[in-house]
Amino acid sequence: MHSKKSEAGKIEKHSKNPFPEMEEEILEFWTKEDIFQKSLDKTKSGRPFIFFEGPPTANGKPGIHHVLARIYKDVIVRFKTMQGFYVERKAGWDTHGLPVELQVEKALKISGKQQIENIVPGDKKASVIKFNAECKESVMQFRQDWEEITKRIGFWLDLDHPYITYEPDYIESVWSILKEVSEKKDKAGKPMLFKGHKVVQHCPRCETALSSHEVAQGYRTVSENSVYIKFKVEDKALAEKPSLKKILKNDPVYFLSWTTTPWTLPGNVALAIGQDIVYAIVAKGDEQYILAKDRLGILDEYKVLGEVSGRELVGLSYEPLFAGAVDKGESKTVWTVLPADFVTTADGTGVVHTAVMYGEEDYQLGKKSGLPTQHTVDQAGKFLPSVKKWAGKFVKDKDVESGIIQDLQDRNLLLKVELYTHEYPFCWRCETPLLYYAKDSWFIRMSSLRGELLKNNQEINWVPGYLKTGRFGEWLKEVKDWAISRERYWGTPLPIWVCEKCEAVKVVGSFEELGRKGSKIDLHRPFVDEIKLQCEKCKGEMKRVPEVLDVWFDSGAMPFAQWHYPFENSNRIDAGQNFPAEYISEAIDQTRGWFYTLLAVSTLLGKGAPYKNVISLGLILDNKGQKMSKSKGNIIEPNQVIDEFGADALRLHLFTMSQAGDSKLFDIKGVDEVVKKTILIFWNILTFYQTYVADAKPKEFSGNAENLMDQWVLARLGQATEVITKKLESFDPTSAAWELQALIADFSTWYLRRSRERLRPGDNFSPESARVLKHAIRQVVVLSAPFAPFLADKIYQEIKTKTSQISVHLENWPGKSEIDSKILKEMEIVRSAVELGHAIRKDNNLKVRQPLSAVEVNHELAADLRKVLAEELNVMECKSVKKLSTGPNWKSKIGGALAVNLNIEISEELKHKGLVREMARHINDLRKSAGLTVKDMVDVEWQTEDETLNHIFTEHAPELRELTRSRGIKLGEVESVEFKKDLLLNKSRVVIGIKK
Ligand SMILES: [Zn+2]
Ligand SMILES: [Zn+2]
Known part of the structure; x- marks a missing residue:
């Protein structure tokens, strides 16, 4: 379980990511010690927190979206377990249904029921036995892959006692x-x-x-032919309608109707109209059409002859489009105009083609009105023999559709064809267009x-x-x-x-x-x-x-x-x-x-x-927002990500990339970033502890802290604990994980960076701060356990004491603590002031290394906080003032109610101080390239003609020595020195070298 440590104790960015291997070791440890079971035993008498596992179908490999759902389940149940709830986690497998059958059909290279029932030729029973046996086997084909990834991502689930939907x-x-x-x-x-x-x-x-819920999963937008058809009104019918006769001329009369499913036209048995809709009778060429007045826009040249209300059209009979396709039987209403409430003028012609077997409203109308209920299409979607021209052909075939259209055209029953875009349902499994x-x-x-x-x-x-x-x-x-x-x-x-x-x-x-x-x-x-x-x-x-x-x-x-x-x-x-x-x-x-x-x-x-x-998760898309699919080649293979970055990195990325319900544009760079931004930083906190603090064997934290930064980090921990707890309790792991990331960043870049002097061995070492550090690391580890269970346990193992649990996952979730909100607020002000101060430096081209004389802030701050601000801004003195000083050397910046004022004048003395820092940095760079550790002392030699620099090396030697851990600093012949550097400083050439 050891990883490489350099002098700075850091895992370098370019070295191979050590976390995947570390995680494998933790997995072995969990298995060996049966930590999952131990966590259940520990909480056995606790209140139950009931969790249901939605059963996956294991006839395919688990994908990244499955990992997403599984870690979202895991983070909550881990958290609840640490809170003391008893969380049973029974696995489950969904094993039946079309998804399984279809896959077996593919594997057996067959399609459809006829072939299924003929797997064993001529023996239906044996065929079905064989088919179902194949289904049963296929549905668990990838069970092992599923179990492996479930374990590998750290999702603790009782895989040994699953429910299986095919079991008796x-x-x-x-x-x-x-x-x-x-x-x-x-x-x-x-x-x-x-x-x-x-x-x-x-x-x-x-x-x-x-x-309907299956259908709802398969809607797609399609553009397909819609047809405007002409239904010829029977002459004898017109004779019975004097109000129409008055308007009509001698030419033939047609109802105009419309459909997006030409295959239903042989099944037409009626036309439906709205009784209160106004219909227009128009002349076009030597034909006359009846259609809703509101829909006249579908025609281009026409002359309106008159208008009638829908009720005057009821009962008119017309010639069937495909004679013989439907047997009229006893029906008295077949091929007539019927009134119906569902007719609108939103699209079409206001005259609705009615095929009772292929539409819900049509069917209801048919039952009410005594229309014949005969199929023209069988269950395989093929025309029945009564539809002579296309008998046995699939109704959705393009050829069949164009054949129908051509046929109508040839018989002068077609007005026009138009491309129509709408949502149409497809089979959620085999993607065949569905038929009503x-x-x-x-x-x-x-x-x-x-x-x-x-x-x-x-x-x-x-x-x-x-x-x-x-x-x-x-x-x-x-x-x-x-x-x-x-x-x-x-x-x-x-x-x-x-x-x-x-x-x-x-x-x-x-x-x-x-x-x-x-x-x-x-x-x-x-x-x-x-x-x-x-x-x-x-x-x-x-x-x-x-x-x-x-x-x-x-x-x-x-x-x-x-x-x-x-x-x-x-x-x-x-x-x-x-x-x-x-x-x-x-x-x-x-x-x-x-x-x-x-x-x-x-x-x-x-x-x-x-x-x-219930957390309903957004879909995972590729980094451009496209759906992932094999054909596009943009599938993310979860195991590859885990092998390269680790499961914790993947988990943290999935938790933090967007709110649970939002879409997730998955980019591998994001996983890498999580490693750098969170995992490595956390790891480096541990390495710092091990490198500098562990040897001092800090005692248990007593609850007391005198130092400002220690007080602050404790308050910050309390605050983060409260936020993370609240967010997890409200089923918002994303905001909780964001807070964890912010905490780790604050810990490293603010607390630890500002506390190194007190934590490293030396005169300033503070045993109390060491205790605070150890306590704080432990608490961050506990807080991170539900999110990054591997890293958390690894770090826990590294810092555990005699009183610790075997695993962080057996720890209790921290309760509420008193939070020093004053210090949080004031530190927030200091940190904002630091940002403003740095902005002033940047505007005025002043490197941070160059010390300045004074900074003012318009906020009452205690002395230790002013000290922090002065140090951060590399300023000799920080004052809280009511009114900012003015003058050519004072530069200020305002952020909200906060104002920071920086004196940018560089005196001779400040300039020298700046040069000392600059020089120290170069010497320390040399130390680094020589591979020295903090314990190594060196001798420094220099050579330059610059008077100021000579002054720095002589008059400021004690400061330089301290900053660079050097024994002596002397003017010398640098040529013979192994580690040396030739550089330009204060506009002059200077050569420096170090000797161990
Ligand atoms: Zn009976
Ligand atoms: Zn299907």
Whole structure:
């Protein structure tokens, strides 16, 4: 665990970063001593602080964004543990669903259900067994990588006892939740779990419906063709409308309509209009068009013949666009104009093309008006045989789309094509454009729980706060029924059995109900499909529905299912031992994912808000603000960063780069900067201690400090402790880490720099200051432990005493202490005055090394503080004055209420003093290049013709000797000296040399 120390005790910038290796040693130490377990044992009787781990899917390597979430979790739970809370940290793995299935399809080089069910040719059951076995294996493919990085970044998580969503116990808990839901009704008496024929968002590649929260994760802006179509009004229909006949001429009449999905046109069964909308009838060439008056802008040359209200158009019939695509059956309303509330004139023509199977509003209108409900497209997104020209073709193919457009054009039914830019949903897994598609699905009636969801959301503290009523609250206000069924293979099977004879439904809530027991049984498809039940009503045979459950329900159920609740561990939930969570954290995309489904499941069970505090993290982007992706080649591989800079550097950078909820433009330079700005500085504080102070074996700090700087550093520590504690308690690790960085900087550049004389061996050495230093380092180490757990423990090991813990992570978090706020305030004034004074020097081209005679400050400062100010500004005397002196030599600067006045006149004496300093610096540079330590004494020789410099070497020799640790200074023949320097000083040449 040793690192290189030079004379100054510093790790030089150009040397290899020693921290990654040091961290590996600390990791070994943690494992060997089982420090994580010890920290749990120590707090076992403390109040619980409940944490939920959002389960990742380990079918891919962990990325930098996973590291981000994991360290944000870690910093809070470490802090809470040090505060004495008992923080269990059960790991979890999300294992089901489309993400897993899709990856296996790729690996097997197959796509779609047909091929899945034919993996073993001609044997569906064997194929599904094989497919699910592959899924099960693939989903843990990268478990080791995940476990390794989790450990490597210092995230203490109980990886040995994880919950795994594919395990029988977990599935059984999920079933019990579904059963409980199925027994509930909403306020209107409607069942909470129901099967509905509805328009859902459907992925034609995966051949399954998706839930609205999945869909919400996959919107993209697309530009695609929208078409304006002409629907020809039947002549006989016009005969029944005298008000229209008055306006119309003899030419053919068309309704103009508009759609962005030309593939739905064969499915057209009606046109919808607004009864109170004003429609214009216009002539263009030898045709007549009907469209909303407000939408006339879509036409270029036309003549208005008249206006009618929407209600006068209701009932008009028109010729179907694609005769034969839909069978009219018994419908009396098919291919007529129907009134509808949803019609607006915001876009299109005010005449809405209605394909009942491919739009929610269309579907509702169709049901109300008795329109035929027939598909023209199958679930794989291919046209059915009734659409002759394109039967079997994928509806979203560019060729198919242009074929439809061309066909309409050829038959003079197309007005125009326009490029249209809008947001369109894509499958969140396979990126296929989704289709709105009417079909049977199982739903949970979340829309009946809107009020409950919003009420429970009130109990949650969101970080950042605006998400509560913003992104998340808005989402809840619009919450849709949850389409929970997936027509897929690898998932929690829906525990729903339906009677083949009387259609009675039974929701199974445990394996026992199936006559199965034990935790080893596999009830995944296809095995579960073979279990038949007897109908309690009619004794008929009940079969399981074929679907599996939305994978997001799995993870949403984790508070309960991770403990096999309610079959076991009922105290953990019912007595509040492990529910609700005090804290969760994941990335912002989980507002449509886990953050939502956790709340949904808990609300369904009537258990209130499942978490009290949540940090929603901004996305990690590259340094130009671009999304990271393999194709762009801008992915940051976390292990590479850790190998080069260390995990603490990465952690600190991620904590401090922006507020938790803001986007993170990741730049490797930022990690490097954290090493230089914080880690090395902290390390160098330790090295200073070890080099100069440790040998004096400072005793425990007594609580007493006489020296001003010691008093100040203690006050500063108290202040930082208060800020960091407060920020962490309010779930703001970023501001807390900023304060830690500021503390370390103040410690080094202000306290230590100004205290060296008292801390180094020598006449000025102060045992009391040494005690303060040691105490202060210890406290900074404790404060930094949740943020930089490796560095903190390393330094702790270096300075620990007999009474210390084995590891800093077993220390208690420091409590509140009395803070000397007066000294903090006054030192702040001194430091501001120093800045102003330096600015005056800079303006007047005066090096800091050149001593000046006096400085004035318009603030009452005690003598020791004036001394600090004078020393910092290299001025002989500092005065507190009411009125600043004036005159040509006085230069002042004002900052706020503070004014600093510097006498810039350089007398002969001051000039000499300046030269002494300058000379001392050159001699000390020589010492450094000779590799001498503070203990080495030297002889100095010089040669110059300059009278002033000769005067410096002779008359000021005692001062020079002291500044350079020299025995003697003499005029000499420098040629023979090994370490020498030829330089220009006071405009003259001088040669100096040193001898050991
Ligand atoms: Zn898909
Ligand atoms: Zn039955």
